[in-house]
Amino acid sequence: KAGVTQTPRYLIKTRGQQVTLSCSPISGHRSVSWYQQTPGQGLQFLFEYFSETQRNKGNFPGRFSGRQFSNSRSEMNVSTLELGDSALYLCATSKGPNQPQHFGDGTRLSIL
Amino acid sequence: GESVGLHLPTLSVQEGDNSIINCAYSNSASDYFIWYKQESGKGPQFIIDIRSNMDKRQGQRVTVLLNKTVKHLSLQIAATQPGDSAVYFCAENYDKFYFGSGTKLNVKP
Numbered sequence: 001k002a003g004v005t006q007t008p009r010y011l012i013k014t015r016g017q018q019v020t021l022s023c024s025p026i027s028g029h030r031s032v033s034w035y036q037q038t039p040g041q042g043l044q045f046l047f048e049y050f051s052e053t054q055r056n057k058g059n060f061p062g063r064f065s066g067r068q069f070s071n072s073r074s075e076m077n078v079s080t081l082e083l084g085d086s087a088l089y090l091c092a093t094s095k096g097p098n099q100p101q102h103f104g105d106g107t108r109l110s111i112l
Numbered sequence: 113g114e115s116v117g118l119h120l121p122t123l124s125v126q127e128g129d130n131s132i133i134n135c136a137y138s139n140s141a142s143d144y145f146i147w148y149k150q151e152s153g154k155g156p157q158f159i160i161d162i163r164s165n166m167d168k169r170q171g172q173r174v175t176v177l178l179n180k181t182v183k184h185l186s187l188q189i190a191a192t193q194p195g196d197s198a199v200y201f202c203a204e205n206y207d208k209f210y211f212g213s214g215t216k217l218n219v220k221p
C-alpha cells in the first residue's frame with residue numbers, strides 16, 4: 001500500500017513569508033506527527049494530531065501550527081519565516097498513539 | 113555564522129560482519145521503542161520495534177535488545193551489507209516519541 005506522502009518535496013521561501021506543508025498518511029492511519037530535522041538539533045517534535053485533535057505539542061513558537069482533516073490528511077503552517085526555519089520537515093503517521101510510526105521523505109524548506 | 117552539526121558517532125564495519133548499534137534512552141517510563149534507518153535524502157525508515165514487556169525481538173537480519181535496568185537499547189544487524197550504510201536512530205515513546213541523535217553506520221566493501 002502507498003506510504004506517507006509529503007508535498008512539496010522542496011520549497012524555497014524568503015524571510016517573512018509563510019508556508020504550508022502537506023502530509024497524506026498511510027491508509028487507515030489516524031495519527032499524524034510532525035518533526036523538524038536539522039543538522040544542529042536532530043529530530044525535534046513539533047506536534048501530533050489524532051482524529052482531528054492536537055494531542056501533543058512540542059516547544060516551538062506559535063508561528064508553527066497545524067491541523068488535521070477528517071480524512072486524516074494533515075497540514076502544517078509556518079508564518080513569518082526566519083532563516084533558522086530552514087530544515088527538513090518530516091511527517092510520521094500511525095494507526096494511533098504509541099503505535100508503529102512511519103515517515104514520509106519530508107519537505108526540504110530553504111529560507112533565503 | 114556556520115551552524116555546528118550534531119557530532120554523530122560512527123561505526124565502521126566490514127561487509128559480512130555483524131554490527132551492533134547502541135542507544136541509551138532517558139525515561140524509565142517509556143514503554144515502546146523503535147529503530148529507524150535514514151539514508152541520505154530520505155525520511156527515516158522503520159526497521160523494528162519492541163515493547164517494554166519484552167527484552168528481545170528478531171526480524172530479518174536484525175535483532176533488538178532492550179535492557180530496562182540500565183535503560184539501554186541495541187540493534188544488531190547480521191551479515192552487514194553495503195546497503196545497510198545509513199544513520200540509525202532509536203526512538204522511545206512516553207506519550208510521544210523522543211529520538212536519539214543517531215549513529216552513522218559505514219559498511220566497507
